[in-house]
Amino acid sequence: MTPADWQERLDRCPDMRPWLLRAARHAISDKPIPASLTLGDVPTDRAVRRALEEIFPGCREVNGRLKAKLDPVLRDRQLWLPLAERLKLLPQPPCAAPTPAARRDQTLRKLSLLFPQEQALLASLRDSVPALRFFRSATSAADDLIALFKALLFLRQAPSGITLSELGAKFFNDSKALRGGARRQQFEHLLRLDAGDEQRDSTALLNAYGVIENPYTTHAVVFAPFAYRTPDGAWLDWPLRLWQRGEAAILSWRTVRTIESLRFEAPCPVIVTSENAAPFHRLVEARRAALYTEGYPNAAVKTLLACCAQAGLSALHWGDTDLDGYRIAEQVARCLPTSLHVPPARGARPLRLTHDQHSRLAQFIDTHPDFPFLAQLRHTLANGWLEQEQSIDTFPSSPP
Known part of the structure; x- marks a missing residue:
């Protein structure tokens, strides 16, 4: 029947x-x-x-x-x-489990409602192979991605200097959540998408967002005539004594984070921030006050720059003139008033941008209309770029 x-x-x-x-x-x-x-x-x-x-x-x-x-x-x-x-006695067939792509899309829709201003980043995630792979391998991927997204937004606004353990405890109730594994990989991927640079290595990436992977090895290298005050009111002048000997000081993150204030014992209205090591060494030899950013400045560097700002200093940034170089300069400028060293036009010949560099730079210009060094980026797009070392012989050995 x-x-x-x-x-x-x-x-x-x-x-x-x-x-x-x-x-x-x-x-x-x-x-x-x-x-x-x-x-x-x-x-x-x-x-x-x-x-x-x-x-x-x-x-x-x-x-x-x-x-x-x-x-x-x-x-x-x-x-x-x-x-x-x-008679509706037959059990309903079990609903097919949503595919990883469906789970990803559902999560992105939720994030879109939570953070409507982040559509560009969400679009990048929607096209991301690593993000889809994350949903294929992790049953908790939906909740994890939302937590990782919130962690990223927190880093944009938080002061420099938070460890991966602190981030894990804050957003996953687990201090080990971001130390390794799939969550760590997806977090770094999310940071790269936000930065617009999928090739940046882990250390530079975390430095750029003020994340400290190891508080004992994170440090700032500086050459300047200052002493600093500790929380108990003591003034320590060993950076000054190293300056007098022509040597740079290395301050650990644990030291920098406890500095109450700086006192400069010689006139020093401007400190040069150097992206790369060889030019920084040249500055030390020339006895110009300088701070080595070591690429993207880490939390110790940013905190020390903020201390310099409190002491009334400004910065003269000297670095590469490619996208990363100007983004490094922008991070310095967040900490204290900053001007750029512009190599003389008669100097070294600019390097041509590769196809990938040109595409990445053009996309960044289109999506960041408020970037403070936009004019310089447009000049690089049209004329090519200089490595910092190419202008090492034309950088003034003494302040103007």
């Missing part, structure tokens, strides 16, 4: 539904349908009794109950399954 046949019978006599339930339940059970079946109390409605007799020929009353004998045809389970479906 087809589903339509059963529906027709139920339409003609809907009141017989309770007596059909017993047979339908047997059909979906694991046990065989018996040869004799009690359908229930004898119906008082003759129309119901007649409708049942059409289905169960020879059914009879026994002790006030209606019993039916089932021949082999009526004991065929397939006969009753369409009825069980009509």
Whole structure:
């Protein structure tokens, strides 16, 4: 009997539904349908009794109950399954588990509602192969990505100097959550997408966002005539004594984070920030006050620059004139007033941008109209770029 046949019978006599339930339940059970079946109390409605007799020929009353004998045809389970479906006795088929792509898209829609101003970053995530791979491998990927996204937004606004352990504890209630594994990889991927540079190495990436991987090895290298005050009020002048000997001082993050103030013991209105090591060494030799950013400035460097700003200093940044160089300069400029060293036009010949460099720079210019060094970026896009070392012989050895 087809589903339509059963529906027709139920339409003609809907009141017989309770007596059909017993047979339908047997059909979906694991046990065989018996040869004799009690359908229930004898119906008082003759129309119901007649409708049942059409289905169960020879059914009879026994002790006030209606019993039916089932021949082999009526004991065929397939006969009753369409009825069980009509009576909604069959369990609903389990919903297919959402695909990784569907889970990713659902998570991105949620993030879009939470952070509508982040559409560009969300679009990058939607096209990201590593993000899709994350959803394929991690059952907690949806919650993890939301937590990682919140961690990224926190880093944009937080002061420099937070460890991965602190981030993990804050956003995952687990200090080890971001020290390694899939979450760490996805977090770094998210930072690279936000930075617009998918090739940046882990150390430079974390430095750029003020994240300290190891508070014992993070440091600032500086050459300047200053002493600093500690939380207990003591003044330590060993950086000054190293300056007097023509040597740079190395201050650990643990030291820098506790500096109350700086006191400069010689006139020093401007400190040169150097992106690369060789030019910094040349500055030390020339006895110009300088701070080595070591690429993107880490938390110790940024904090020391902020201390310089409190002491009334400004910065003259000297670095590469490519996208990364100007982004490094922009991070310095967040800490204290900053001007740029512009190599003389008669100096070294600019390097041509590669196709990837040109594309990345053009995209950055289009998506960051408020970048403070936008004019310089446009000049690089049109004319090429200089490595900092190319202008090492033309950089003035003394302040103007």
